[in-house]
Amino acid sequence: MYYIGVDLGTSAVKLLLMTGDGKIEKIVSEEYSLYFPHPGWSEQKPEDWLDAVLKGIKELTEGIDKTQVAGIGAGGQMHGLVVLDKDDQVIRPAILWNDGRTQEETDYLNDTIGKDKLRSYTGNIAFAGFTAPKILWMKKNEPENFAKIAKIMLPKDYINYKLSGVNSTDYSDASGMLLLDVKNKCWSKEMLDICGITEDMMPKLYESYDITGTLLPEMAKELGLPESVKIVAGAGDNAAAAIGTGTVGNGRCNISLGTSGTLFISSDSFNVPPDGIHSFAHADGAYHLMGCMLSAASCNKWFMDQIIRTSDYPKEQEGITDDKLGRNHVYYLPYLMGERAPHNDPFCRSCFIGMTMDTSREDMTQAVLEGVAFGIRDSLEEIKRLGVDVKKSMACGGGMKSPLWRMIFANVLNITLTIPETEQGPGYGGAILAAVACGEYSSVQDACDKLIRVTGEVKPDPDLAALYEKRYQTFRKLYPALKGIFPEL
CATH class of the missing domain: 3.30.420.40 (ATPase, nucleotide binding domain)
Structure with a gap:
């Protein structure tokens, strides 16, 4: 069987096709634009990510028996704020991990709410790149857009949502939002209240190797893949890269x-x-x-x-x-x-x-x-x-x-x-997670023990x-x- 690994990066998406024994058959990359509308701001259009992923999957699977594609797993840039309205339309460009506009909100969380409370709610303190400060920034500076929010998701989860129709995320990626109680693996009610959002706006939580859905019929048709292709929760880029090593x-x-x-x-x-x-x-x-x-x-x-x-x-x-x-x-x-x-x-x-x-x-x-x-x-x-x-x-x-x-x-x-x-970063980790989800390996540990080899040391x-x-x-x-x-x- 084949497994597709997606590395949704900041400058490009890199996709790889992996066989069940860990061999990489093909790699493709598609670039997209990065926008800096003001000094210190960093944004991208989620629609550009989707276009690049669909184009990349078509190129990646060209010439193979597509019925043998079993699963898709993604590793993606973390912390980015993707917001959709009630009609599933993107409300505004995604605010990325390296965006620096939220210092005031970060200071409010760390100094007014307090670091000790943040740790008790989430296990972490606030950083300017995290998702929660971005939500607070949007609430203050773009109240009309904030009022339209029906769904909140992370970059790779937007791709998974468009592929499967399931609003999901995994615990590793959700950890970087400052909205998750990391120790207990659940959304923090206190943090949702602080941000003025509700749990029904948030994606359902999964382990990275869990199956969250299958390809929507229209996506299967466009990609020429079976509707049975499993979409896996995936991971934040660093966690996915760690699996890949x-x-x-x-x-x-x-x-x-x-x-x-x-x-x-x-x-x-x-x-x-x-x-x-x-x-x-x-x-x-x-x-x-x-x-x-x-x-x-x-x-x-x-x-x-x-x-x-x-x-x-x-x-x-x-x-x-x-x-x-x-x-x-x-x-x-x-x-x-x-x-x-x-x-x-x-x-x-x-x-x-x-x-x-x-x-x-x-x-x-x-x-x-x-x-x-x-x-x-x-x-x-x-x-x-x-x-x-x-x-x-x-x-x-x-x-x-x-x-x-x-x-x-x-x-x-x-x-x-x-x-x-083999050093292919988050994409390889995503493919391994897909293989585990589809039963190719009994666990992530089992897959890593069998697939990861070392060629040298310093x-x-x-x-x-x-x-x-x-x-x-x-x-x-x-x-x-x-x-x-x-x-x-």
Whole structure:
């Protein structure tokens, strides 16, 4: 049988076709537009996502026996606010995860409602990217649109709804809304009341590997697929990517270095997190801790594309030789879009510090790579406060394809990085969840044990790790020193 995995990203949707034994037969990608109507705002049209997914599925399944397609599972960008009216029409463009307009609402939730109450209601505090602050923003700034709301959903769930007609979400994605009581896996009545919404507006909750419906007849006809194709609840992108790297079971770790960067640690039980860390449900039915930085590999892309204007990323790293590692005098703060974990500060900004007359192009490139690793280390330090001891982590995402960046990460974090054989992010995790839902495997753990293989590892060097430890202790002083200045910028 075939299983389709959908990775609904911020710039494009990536779809893959997987066989029951985990082999990827084909991958297609379809791009869509991203809109910035005001500084700090970030929006997309849900209709564009749907058009891209339908086009991609048609291309993906061209030339195969379509009767063998058994299920579709999606991993998607989290936190985005999608609102539909009583006629199932999109009311306004989706407000995305990286949108920064809700600082006033976030402050209201954290300071007026209070962090302790938020933790008791949801297990987490408010972040500007979460869905609940977006709802409050819409209530205050677009009351006419707010009054039309009949359904509230997340980006991937809009796709599933259009495919199946079932308004559903999974616990991992719902965890990032600040509307879910994560520990008890139910909608928080208190948070719904605070936001002025009702439970009948919310999607029905499922585990990520649950079947939520099948293809609507009109969708089956358009796609040329059987109506029996099962739609699976799926997962938030980070949880789906963790499934795709086998990060299931207590204490397993995955570091994803994409547009954003995440440190993801699976847990058998729910943990109340420190202020800058998330504690969410996992796609395997358990829980996870996560630190998410908003700009990770995108920092290097920005520096390469916009500043030194080159597309040859590997060439720019050639001059960063082993003798330079741990000895750079330049520091870079990776806050191009503000920061989530662990600072929860939309006002902080990127900067270079420590440049002198002999600072080179390579020094600045190295500082960018190191700054992102230091940023992930910040989250790791917060999670260590819970008694979690990480010795090894899977490494995925486009940035981790760089051997140099992997070496920097291994030594900055002083842990061993393992490299998965198949690294296709949330799409692969979505396909695995579909295979589990359709009975191909007995559980998510069973599927990961059989499908996920490691091709190599990068171990820290004790001497280099010691050099980076000293540099990290300097790095961690920079944000507090500059915090008061950032809002003035």
